[in-house]
Amino acid sequence: MNSSGSHDVYIRKVAACFAWIIVIHVLACIYFTITPKYYPLHRTAIALLYKRVFLIGPFYTEHRISISPSLYIRYKESVGEWSPFVDYGADLHRQYYNAPWQYDKLKQDDLMRHFMREAFNTKWKHSHDPAEVSNTKQFCTLSAFVTDGLIGKENVDSIHLIYSFSAFSSEQSAFKVDTVWNITFNPKQICDIR
Amino acid sequence: MTYDRLIAWLSSGFQNPRAVTVFCKAVLILTLLRILFLWNASLVMVKYHYLSTPRSWPGKIVFAPSVLAGDHLSLVYIFFITLIIIGIFIPWNYLSGAIFFWITLNLYRITMPLTNGADQVQIALAGCMIFMVSTPYFKTAKMMAWQTVVFNASVLATQLIIVFVYFISGWDKLMTDSWRTGDAFLMISNLQHLINPFFKDLLTNPILNIVLAWITILFELTFVVFVWFRSTRMFTLIAGILFHFTIAIVLNLPEFALMMSVSYLVFLKDSAYIFLENVFIGKQVES
Numbered sequence: 001m002n003s004s005g006s007h008d009v010y011i012r013k014v015a016a017c018f019a020w021i022i023v024i025h026v027l028a029c030i031y032f033t034i035t036p037k038y039y040p041l042h043r044t045a046i047a048l049l050y051k052r053v054f055l056i057g058p059f060y061t062e063h064r065i066s067i068s069p070s071l072y073i074r075y076k077e078s079v080g081e082w083s084p085f086v087d088y089g090a091d092l093h094r095q096y097y098n099a100p101w102q103y104d105k106l107k108q109d110d111l112m113r114h115f116m117r118e119a120f121n122t123k124w125k126h127s128h129d130p131a132e133v134s135n136t137k138q139f140c141t142l143s144a145f146v147t148d149g150l151i152g153k154e155n156v157d158s159i160h161l162i163y164s165f166s167a168f169s170s171e172q173s174a175f176k177v178d179t180v181w182n183i184t185f186n187p188k189q190i191c192d193i194r
Numbered sequence: 195m196t197y198d199r200l201i202a203w204l205s206s207g208f209q210n211p212r213a214v215t216v217f218c219k220a221v222l223i224l225t226l227l228r229i230l231f232l233w234n235a236s237l238v239m240v241k242y243h244y245l246s247t248p249r250s251w252p253g254k255i256v257f258a259p260s261v262l263a264g265d266h267l268s269l270v271y272i273f274f275i276t277l278i279i280i281g282i283f284i285p286w287n288y289l290s291g292a293i294f295f296w297i298t299l300n301l302y303r304i305t306m307p308l309t310n311g312a313d314q315v316q317i318a319l320a321g322c323m324i325f326m327v328s329t330p331y332f333k334t335a336k337m338m339a340w341q342t343v344v345f346n347a348s349v350l351a352t353q354l355i356i357v358f359v360y361f362i363s364g365w366d367k368l369m370t371d372s373w374r375t376g377d378a379f380l381m382i383s384n385l386q387h388l389i390n391p392f393f394k395d396l397l398t399n400p401i402l403n404i405v406l407a408w409i410t411i412l413f414e415l416t417f418v419v420f421v422w423f424r425s426t427r428m429f430t431l432i433a434g435i436l437f438h439f440t441i442a443i444v445l446n447l448p449e450f451a452l453m454m455s456v457s458y459l460v461f462l463k464d465s466a467y468i469f470l471e472n473v474f475i476g477k478q479v480e481s
Contacts, residue, residue, distance in 0.1 A: 007335050007339065008205075010335075010336060010339055011205045011339035011342065011343065012201055012205050014205070014339055014340060014343045015200075015201045015202075015204035015205035015343050015346075016201055018204055018343050018344075018346075018347040019197060019200045019201050019204060021347075022200070022347065022350060022351070022354075023197075023200075025351075025354070026354065029354070029358050029361075030361075033358070033361060033362050033365055034365060053318065053321075054318070054355065054358065055358060055362055056311065056314045056315055056318060056355065056358070056359050056362070057311070057359050057362040057363045057366070058362045058363040058365070058366035058367070059311055059363050060363070060367070060378065060382070061366055061370070062370050062371075062372050062373070062378065062381075065378060065381040065382055065385060066372070066381050068384045068385045068386050068387070069387075070386055087386075089386065089387055090386060093386075093387070093446070096446070097390070097391070103231045103232075103235075103448065103449075104231065104232070104233075104234035104235035104238075106446055107232060107235030107308050108235055108238060109387055110235075110307065110308050110310075110387075111235065111238065111239055111242075111243075111307050111308060113387060114307035114308075115242065115243075115307070141242050141243070141244075144241075144242055145242045148241070149238060149241070149242065166384055166386075168372075168377070168380065168381045168384065170371065170372060170375075170377055173377070173380075175384055
């Protein structure tokens with residue numbers, strides 16, 4: 001009887017420790033969620049831990065849904081005319097809708113947008129001059145993906161990319177399309193590392 | 195739940211061990227399916243996305259599969275699938291939990307360009323699942339006391355993670371003008387890489403958009419409360435499944451829908467499975 005009584009006391013002590021941890025954890029989650037970022041503790045390591053590990057989200061925030069990026073691509077082979085501009089992302093989506101088990105088509109669109117974002121966010125993001133972006137890892141990855149993964153033709157000597165943002169303006173309650181990057185390059189010359 | 199009730203809940207035996215085991219196995223099955231569906235896209239990805247080697251030796255050891263995946267992705271995936279299948283069929287233990295967490299971390303690193311909210315949720319769940327071991331593991335009463343409390347605390351921590359996913363999103367939407375006015379759905383209708391074209395025109399109606407926006411906000415904020423009460427729990431979870439599957443169809447996010455739906459299993463009690471057994475198996479015995 002005594003040993004089971006002392007076991008009960010012991011387990012309740014352990015439970016009390018965890019109860020306090022849980023209570024403090026819940027209060028911390030609420031604090032880091034509802035208080036503005038300029039409040040105390042938001043720049044501490046513990047806040048970073050909470051925001052990375054315990055506080056997942058928020059999803060569909062305004063800054064993520066207010067801009068819709070699109071990448072238009074056309075190419076020219078060594079012999080021939082320029083192809084029409086193609087939105088490969090829209091094309092991959094169409095393939096997914098026609099066959100919803102082809103989830104990898106959506107993922108390939110995610111991949112294209114990831115490479116585009118990485119290339120665009122390099123320090124040459126405002127450059128339209130291929131020489132300034134040549135041999136940068138991010139742009140070379142994008143170039144390789146577009147040439148081999150999307151276009152898939154051997155003799156492409158010119159690629160023209162237009163990256164545009166369709167952004168919502170709440171003042172005007174309308175969408176505005178902005179070309180943020182317009183660049184033409186030769187994929188065989190732009191990246192020595194390929 | 196008062197503080198005393200919380201202590202009693204944490205200390206009075208493994209809470210709903212069967213339901214928790216079903217939850218763990220369901221997360222494993224979902225991960226297996228995700229690997230299978232992501233395989234093709236991953237093969238394309240590794241041709242262009244370089245998987246760097248971590249600088250530290252612990253990093254090199256922990257993330258060795260993600261480095262190997264650069265050249266041998268299929269082998270790494272087959273290895274992961276084999277471990278996951280073993281984990282599905284053996285009793286859940288600390289080793290299987292740790293291995294699953296390790297697999298999840300490596301998968302996240304391998305598929306970084308393709309990741310979304312589902313991956314973040316999976317990592318959090320996998321971390322808690324390490325401690326969800328209800329088979330008696332230790333011989334001494336003190337260690338068993340720890341095992342019991344840690345099990346119950348990890349289940350509660352998982353439930354809190356899910357609840358806070360909704361709270362954070364709901365709070366952010368409540369504080370954002372475009373969500374309160376319904377303009378957020380108009381913006382969503384413009385997201386070419388997400389929106390299902392069948393629904394695009396529907397989301398241009400301003401009255402419908404306000405209704406949908408407030409349904410979303412209220413669902414996310416009320417989930418936080420209603421999921422804890424027996425009388426409202428099942429209704430809340432069913433509403434959540436409908437909510438996520440609507441998003442999956444309208445916004446092409448089936449992964450996140452499945453991950454959140456599977457995570458709801460952590461809120462179920464053993465009594466729900468006993469009820470289902472009585473309904474499906476009990477009646478067969480009677481007949």
